[in-house]
Amino acid sequence: MQIQSNLKKIHDDIHAAAQKSGQDASRVTLIAVSKRKPPEMIQAAMDAGHRDFGENYIQEAMEKIDLIGRKSATWHFIGHLQSNKAKFAVSYFDLIHTVDKVKLAREINRQAQKIGKIQEVLLQVNIARETTKSGAKENEIMDIAKQVCRFDNLHVSGLMCMPPFFDDPEDARIYFKKLKQISKNIETLNLPNTTMTHLSMGMSHDFRVAVEEGATLVRVGTAIFGARQ
Numbered sequence: 246m247q248i249q250s251n252l253k254k255i256h257d258d259i260h261a262a263a264q265k266s267g268q269d270a271s272r273v274t275l276i277a278v279s280k281r282k283p284p285e286m287i288q289a290a291m292d293a294g295h296r297d298f299g300e301n302y303i304q305e306a307m308e309k310i311d312l313i314g315r316k317s318a319t320w321h322f323i324g325h326l327q328s329n330k331a332k333f334a335v336s337y338f339d340l341i342h343t344v345d346k347v348k349l350a351r352e353i354n355r356q357a358q359k360i361g362k363i364q365e366v367l368l369q370v371n372i373a374r375e376t377t378k379s380g381a382k383e384n385e386i387m388d389i390a391k392q393v394c395r396f397d398n399l400h401v402s403g404l405m406c407m408p409p410f411f412d413d414p415e416d417a418r419i420y421f422k423k424l425k426q427i428s429k430n431i432e433t434l435n436l437p438n439t440t441m442t443h444l445s446m447g448m449s450h451d452f453r454v455a456v457e458e459g460a461t462l463v464r465v466g467t468a469i470f471g472a473r474q
C-alpha cells in the first residue's frame with residue numbers, strides 16, 4: 246500500500262512540475278530504482294501498475310529480473326558498467342543509461358550484434374566534473390557521440406547525468422540546464438543512430454526541478470521504496 250501511494254504522490258508531483266514549467270508530463274517516465282530492494286517490492290510496484298525499473302548491479306539485477314520476468318517490465322541499467330559485464334547488460338536491459346566511453350560502447354555493440362539486438366543507450370555526462378563519479382566530461386561528449394554513432398547495433402537516444410547532492414535541490418538546476426544544452430548541441434550534428442529524445446535526470450530529492458528543466462526519465466528510489474541500508 247505504501248509503495249502504491251508513494252508512486253501516486255510522485256506522479257502527482259511530476260504532473261505539477263511539468264505543468265508549472267510548460268513541459269508535457271506525458272513525456273516523462275518514472276523509473277522506480279529498486280537497487281538493493283527485494284523482488285517482492287518490485288512486484289508490489291507492478292501490482293500498482295508500474296512497469297519501469299532501474300537497477301545498478303548486474304548480478305543482483307539478473308536474479309531479480311529472472312524472478313519477475315524479462316519481458317514483464319522495462320528494465321533500465323543505471324549503474325556503472327564494466328565492459329566484461331556488457332554481455333549481461335545487453336541481454337537483460339531495455340535501456341543502458343551509463344555509456345561514457347567508446348570502448349564500452351564498442352563492447353555493448355559487439356554483444357548486441359551477437360544476439361541481433363539494437364541496444365538502446367544513453368550517454369552519461371559527468372556534469373559537475375566530480376572525480377568520484379563516472380560519466381564523460383563535457384568537453385569529450387561531442388567526440389564520443391560522433392564515434393558511438395558509428396556502431397550499428399546501438400541506438401543513442403539521449404543523455405544521462407547525476408549532479409551532486411544539494412540540500413536545496415534548486416542548486417541542481419544549473420546542471421539540468423547544462424545537460425539539456427549539451428543535448429541540443431549534439432542534436433545539431435544530425436548523427437546517424439542517434440536521437441536526442443531522452444534526458445535521464447532527477448532522483449528522489451531533485452526530480453521536480455529536473456522535470457521543470459525537461460527530464461523525460463526520472464530515476465527515483467528512496468521516495469518509492471524507502472531508505473536503503
Ligand SMILES: *Cc1c(COP(=O)(O)O)cnc(C)c1O
Pocket residue numbers: 278280301323324407448449450464465466467468
Ligand atoms: C540509486 C540511484 C538513483 C535513485 O536514488 P534515490 O535518491 O534513492 O532516488 C538514481 N540514479 C542513480 C544513477 C542511482 O544510482
